Amino acid sequence: MRLFAAEDTKKVDALYQQSDWNKIIALLGRKPPEEYDDIRLLNDLAVAYHQLQKFDQALAVCEQIGKLEPNPDLVRQQTELTPRYMRYHAIMGEVLYRKGEMDRALDIFTRLKVVGTRFSDKYYYSGRIHTKKGNYRMALFEFKGMVDNVPNRIRDAIRGLGELIAACPGQAEVYAQLHRACQQSGKLDEYLSRYKKELAEAPGALPAGLKVASLLFHKGDKAGAEKILASLNPEDNREKGWLALVRGDWALGEKGAPGAMPHYQAAEALLPPGDLTLVERLEDLLRRPDAGPDIRSKLAKLSEAGGDAERACRHLEAIVAALPADAEARTSLGRVLRTMMADAFAANDLEKAGGAADKLTQYFPQDAEAAAQAQQIREVLRSRRKEELERLLAGRIVPSKAAQAHFELASLERDFGAGEDVILSHLQKAAVERSPVRAEALREMSRIHLEKGAFDVAESVLDILFSLKLVEENRLEWGYDAAEAFEGKGQRKPAQKYYAMVAAADAGFRDAAAKAQALGQALQAAPQATAPAAPAGPVDPIQFLSRRYDGIVELGRGAMGVVYKARDKILDRQVAIKMILGDLGKDPEALGRFITEAQSAAALEHPGIITIYDIRTDDPMFIVMEFVDGKSLGGLVAGRKLPVAQFAKLAIRICEPLAFAHQAQVIHRDLKPDNIMVTKNGGVKVADFGLARKGGGSGMTQVGQVMGTPYYMSPEQIRGGAVDGRSDLYSLGIMFYELLTGAVPFKEGDIAYLHMHEEPPRISLKNPEVSKPLEDIVLRCLKKTPEERYQSVDELLEALKALA
Template identity: 30%
Template sequence: MLKSNRYHPNIKEIISLNNLAVEYHKENNLQQAYKVCMKIYELDPAPDLLKQSIDLGLKHMRYHLILGEIYYKNGNYVAAQKILNNLKSLGKHFSDKYIMLAKIHLQNEDYSNALKEYEEMTIECPQRFQSILNGLLEIINHDPFIERSYELLHNLYKKRGREALLIPEFKRKVEKGEHNRQCILGTLEHIYYLLGQYPQAISLLIKHQEEYPKDAKASCLLGNIYLKSGKYSEAIIQYNKVIQLDPSRKNNIISSLESLSDNKDSDNTIINYLVNLYIDENKLDQAEKILDRLLETKPDNVNYQNKMEQVLIKLVKSSFLDNLLDFCISKIEKLIKLRPENTRYKKKLQDIQNLNIRKKIPEYENKLKSSNLNEDEANRICFDLAMLYMKGGTNEERAISLFQKVAKSSSSKKVDALLHVGLSFLAKGYNDAAYDNFNKILTLYVSDKEKLQNLYQIAVACEKKNLHEKAKYYYGKILSIDMQYKDVSRRLDLISTLTKSRASEALMTNINQKFENIEKIDEGNIWVVYKAVDKLLKRKVVIKVIKEDFRYNPEAIDRFIKETQYLSGSQHKSIIRIYDVNIDILLYIVMEYIDGESLRSIQKKKIFSWQEVLKIATDICDAIKCAHKHGVIHRDIRPDNIRLCDDNTVKVLGFGLTRITSVSKVQETNQITEAPFYKSPEQIRGIEVDIDERSDIYSLGITLYEMLTGHVPFYEGDIAYQHINEPPKSLSKENPEIPRWLDKIVLKCLAKNPSGRYQEISHLQKELESYSKFYID
């Protein structure tokens, strides 16, 4: 009984015509069957097969398979494939579709897709065992070198539960001479190979070679067995027989060898053999890749070097002929690295680069004229074009102009453009213009890695131009970021050796031009101090000259100059005046000369009364308050930096100098680090962001403690640890004459946490002054 018409109005006619087509097909009357099928397709030209299977039933859809078969037999493979592939939506039904599709692929020598059809048929229609087996043997007969054929054959037996019968059945086929004996014998050998039964396979293969001496397949399989067994010399002998019998099989050998080449412990004989095959087959990229790996482990191996040279020469020739000039250049550069002594390669590189540049410059110039470019694209093309002009050496002015255009933009190439402009100006001797571009680079945010690379290029360029002071400046900036960057320390040592005597001579000449009655009065690890008279103003001055080894902290020097500028306008009576700062040769500072002694010197002679301390402390606070008001933190308040003049006025000196010497001290590997007697806990921890005005209050507290007791609160053992963790002893216990209110004031200055101290120096000053009016006349 027919199903209700849910699909097509001509359903009855389609069923009737399908049955007629089936009858004609049985009678092998394909011409009439074709006409009937076409009539059905006129009634339903684009059928949905899944819906048809519901409405018609599968048995009334046979006309599809019949039409596909007719197309196949008439050689209309495209039409046949279309119909047969559509039938795959019905799964296992009409299984002949797989066989016909496989045969079409065979006709086209597309063995891979033919195998896919039989693989799919094995999954969908395993009951068609014999048809699948015959199809696989047909493919093996056409090309016995396809490994997948044997794997599918083995899988077919396994899926049908007949794996145990696989070898016995094929042994019987060989003995009876069924099918094509040579093909069946080769299949049995390969089955032994797949199952790992190498002795049985080898025994058969040796007889196979005797019986069929022109069959390359037997030698190839024997080579694969020897390869897997680690018998590499024997494998190569067999592979050479294959090549002699059938040179087209080199790629099959390569496939076998590649599975082994990925193993780092592979035998060099086999790898070398594979490289030779790659070269013979013009698979140069693969050869280069393996040789790269070999030369990485054995860079001095002459054989590998020669082979790499051979490969690279071929790649250069082929890429040049294909007009792939960038690729060609990369391979010549690799050749030069391999053979640096070969001048021909260097000449070849220059010629190809010039050719490439001549080719690209007009292309890039035309691109720039396009109105469709956005800003990023235009800047990228400008930069690349400028680089081409620079490399070609044809129009440097045009290159600089293009770089300048990029340097004015927000392009990602802005820093590189500034660097190229600066280096070009430096080469031309336009030093100020060069420094201007270099300084712009330093103001831009880039990663430390990129900043170091740029600074290094700049410093080396300055060094080559004998601009030693500038080279030192930029090398110094590098050291402030990374003390161990490349060879910067060595380069600085060499420059220092070259320039030290010259710099000292030039420095003294400079000082002698401006000052007279020059007398050396002190020398420490960092500074040499002179007393002198200004020739023009006839006033006494002190000149502090930084030593050569301590001038490589450019950020600190810049900061010191800024802080000096801030304070110079204050004219505070208790801050020592700085008249001049010179950084042209060696840094030296010209400052006010004071008739008086440091608190350190006075303390060696006497202990201050608490009334004297109260008066001095108030004056120190006033000086520090002025500095803090201008955003300047002293960082090194201690008795050495405070002087008491003959008229009993206080002078505070050393503002900003700590920054200059702090990094330099780290650079001196042989120098013993000074104990942090006067440093605040946050300074000892070295966390820059935690250091503010309250750090100076702590250091002043230490200074007052020493003035009142004759010693600092922490003077033996682990000083740094005690500053951070241990409270100081009460001053009044050290000296009962010290009032308890003064004791409390000093101890509040010495709070471990900055929040526990006076929050501003003015708060401390006011409290001291409130007591001063009662105790000081």
């Protein structure tokens, strides 16, 4: 969120406190709103225009704020901006209401509900909008919320209730709320006199008469209330029906549902079929213990007669669920469902038509015509959804949404009878790192491979699945299902493996422990192969990798290992594989560091840190990681000075993932340009947490071990002492120095001694374009003692961003 502009916000704030709206406009209105990027200033300008009733100008300012923050998180705004600077939301809603843009206004006021009872206009204008749109029950709900939560705006609530009564005099509960609001205002008698005056000016007017009668009734003057009702004597049947409803409401309070029903039945004969003022009252009766048994049947008939098939369907389903043998209700339900399906077809609403068809097959499984229609609708809906998802994937879409789309497409393709390759292709794309459906996609992939007999591939996929952080219930259920599936295919070894995994997690889960034991004994008792064992020897790494990867190409080789690019055949993605050469596996300490690399990096989920996918500690040893299509920073710079403007952006991008790692208490310990990958689009990925140490624990790197790359090592690292995140800051400083000057500060001679005792040459001597503030930042990173450096990467980031 952009908040700060060059204007004197304190001056604007003082004017705001003084309610000097003209001066605020004079100060801020000199420039068009689009030249401001401070939401606070724009909010105050919108308030000033609104206070002076300059609604068009207020709307223009609010729309500019919308461009700055198109999808605001109102809960976060409440903390960061404070409610004062959020007034523009309510102002925009009110102005849109005044302009007749009801839907946009209602959307704004609805979103304001998340901030609790603040911004009382959300009740008032939402109620008025619902009244205008004929959503009278929703309007009543909003005005009731206003009475409950905004006592200082009772007058507005009463005004809104009056508008609702004028629009629909028969609305249920409205008169009880009006009495409560008038009483809460402390001016009940004053409002009663006002309404009596209205009635005197328009004798027989139903809204005024019902307001007077209801206030008298709730005051206890029942005779006076009845006298007013008798004087109204409307000629219109609907108004007569509303009078009957009001009498029923009064009887309900005194005599319960049995006393109210005769009045409601009288109203039924007068009102149009399915009239909501009656239907809603009868639905409220259903929640009362004294309601009669036939009310729901009456509701179903009224709703069907009024053309509200969905409402009729709900009531008939409830009757059939309670009384399965009620043939009349079941017949009516079938008729209503067919009406719903036909109406939905006519409106081209296949979702609704499909829902009705599905219910028909549920309640009438022998109805072949309904089953065929349901199947036909489902196929059309699936086809439409498939096209919609494919269009979505063809455009710009965030990775998480793309993964979900591919997962859904895999299911749709299966329904359409697509081949396994097509389905697997979608599942592979759904199973990418950080996908919200990764676990589900992997599980489906394992099922497909298992069904077609690719047992080793299925097992590999399941191993990936169970390496994830799963809900324990899913781990147990899915593990047991996998074991059963392998056992059913005669694959006893993987079956025993997954039964044992489940039993280890929960010894009492079904019969997993017993099955694991039985299969284990069976495997031990099985006759061993009599063929001579193959002669022991080194494993060919390429041949081993080819079991799961293809397209294997060597990218680079060093004394300790070789890096390959390959394609994961299971997950269909490019990967980098770091194969470890030599006798690392025979050295427990070195092996521990190797495992630490994977554990440290795998725990860090950040777009600026290369993701670890897999690790193998047996021969051949390797780590599988994210393939970065780019070059190392060392290869890109290669002794050249980086332009200062380019350096500033790059330095921030390098620091951000490192700050994230330090917050997770992971120290890199080998930062250098070759361990910074720059993607083709300019992104940065930090690689090789090979010497990383998890801070706060005993660690695996002991005092006295010198680990790292000498040109970039901190003095404390050279001494073999304990290190923390400030050692990485020193290495960053060396890197930054090199990027700005084209060379590291200490390149010849006793490098270790120079790092520990000599000050680096000033950067500006080698690159005059480097400003003193930037030079000071880099040289502070290169202080000999950790206490003199920045104390965190976050602190360094703040300094770099302030300079940029």
